Amino acid sequence: MEIFASLLQGFATAVTPIHLLWALLGCVLGTAVGVLPGIGPAVAVAMLLPITAKVDITASMIFFAGIYYGAMYGGSTTSILLNTPGETASMVTAMEGNKMAKSGRAGAALATAAIGSFVAGTIATVIVTLFAPTVADFAVKLGPPEYFLLMVLAFTTVSAVLGQSTLRGMTSLFLGLALGLVGMDQISGQARYTGGIPELLDGIEIVLVAVGLFAVAEVLYFAMYEGRTVETQNRMSRVYMSARDWKRSIPAWLRATAIGAPFGCIPAGGTEIPTFLSYAVEKKLAKGADREEFGTTGAIEGVAGPEAANNATVTTALIPLLTLGIPTSNTTAILLGAFQNYGIQPGPQLFQNSAALVWALIASLYIGNVMLLILNLPMVKVWVQLLKIPKPQLYAGILIFATVGAYGMRQSAFDLVLLWGIGLAGVLMRRYDFPRRRWWSA
């Protein structure tokens, strides 16, 4: 009951016009970021972190959560309609989604992705509502040794995940640590690796690393390698699901939510595993004619499942962030930075000390999900227009936003040089398959 009362309080804060406006702005921006190639939600939030200097914490957290969520909805539109593999999370959706779109069922694929995201997102938000306070109560009892072990667990799972090269994973992790060494040692105050450059004494901002490694590197990579890649777009069809589509989608959404939700709570490398797992489960469970659609004309379960799993994971990732202060994904790492900009350290005490903020944030997730369903179902045709923006102009425009994010942080032109350097490193890492996420999760 106590939880219910707190949640109602949260809603009371979240439905004030100004907060609703921030939520809507976040959802719109997030969907746009998800639809457009080149930047993901982590980078988008990173670029907008300077607003924390002015906007109050509840509003900015609601705004950032909208971006975080919106990008997940928007991402599926691109992966279904464009025939280019994007981020790993939407890659799974693209497998069946593309096939469905090619056989004239783009609308059904988009619908199942959006509704599935809504169903999974909402169920996962309920899980956050019910369990986060319990976890926080428990987490109060954890001491430094337990936290240390949690971090060790995070690092080891992060570098052991999936069939990627452990050697390059480790290299990325330690390159990231090396970057973290630059600046003043927090304990002794000793300057390390600053090379006499005063700007480096404060260390290298994680925002700078995120923007450089993902946004700037993406632009450079396109200029160097992908200019000639020909991209084809699938035809849109009416956004509509038949009775049979519903019958096949609903169980897939629910199964995927059950698969995805636990993965958000553990630092196991983001949404890749749960989306792949959900795809595998759906393929295994499909029978007869449905089974034959996999890999041929495109099976709707293959879109419904991974999309729902993706959103469930992304939502429950807020549990470790809010209760333990441990980010389990790129975006939650940046959100952690946003909290810290306000001098608030997420962790067990957050539910006691900043209860109003936390509950407003959770309430805004429910609201955001509804907004996004509306933005992405009836209005999906509007977003599809964004895919018409030519790549050179789009990517060059991203550089302007990258400048705001990097420069707005500390007002230092030196950071823009660093941004370029990190971008170059990002190109090398992408080319030679060094996991970039690992680099900066360190």
Add this chain to the structure above:
Amino acid sequence: MTQASPRNTAQTVVGALVALTGLGLAAGAFSIPGEAGYGGVGPNFLPWLVSVVLLACGVLIVREALTGGFRDLEPPSGAERAWWPGLVWVSAGLLANAALITTIGFILSCTLCYLLAVQGLRRAQGQTPGARDIAVDALSGAVISAPVYWAFTKFLAINLPGLTSTGWI
């Protein structure tokens, strides 16, 4: 014995870069004093750890590169060979931005960055932009930069450098 392909040579260079980073960090670690406080770990502990691990990783990567190439390598997307002028154009934009932002202000500097980058990106696609395209690009760069600048300086009161102190340009 596998034939050394250009790809393997590049991989060797990448491994060597990692190893060099490790060596560089180790060289730097010498100058960091090591007195451990009551924590028992001095400020030079992590630098040493990181440099040793990176050196080891670098050596192992070079070994992989020389003995048949990287293991578990996901083939990179895009063209086989890099188009270097693209790198030059975009880098020129970014570095010009870094050099000029405090003197000519955010809007002009970002417009220049956009203009240079978009030239590289257009050419990467095989276009040959004419005078009219360049004018359009300059204009669209300004059309993106200016509202961004105003949103941040006027609406959010975040300090971005301007040519004047009015906050409008």
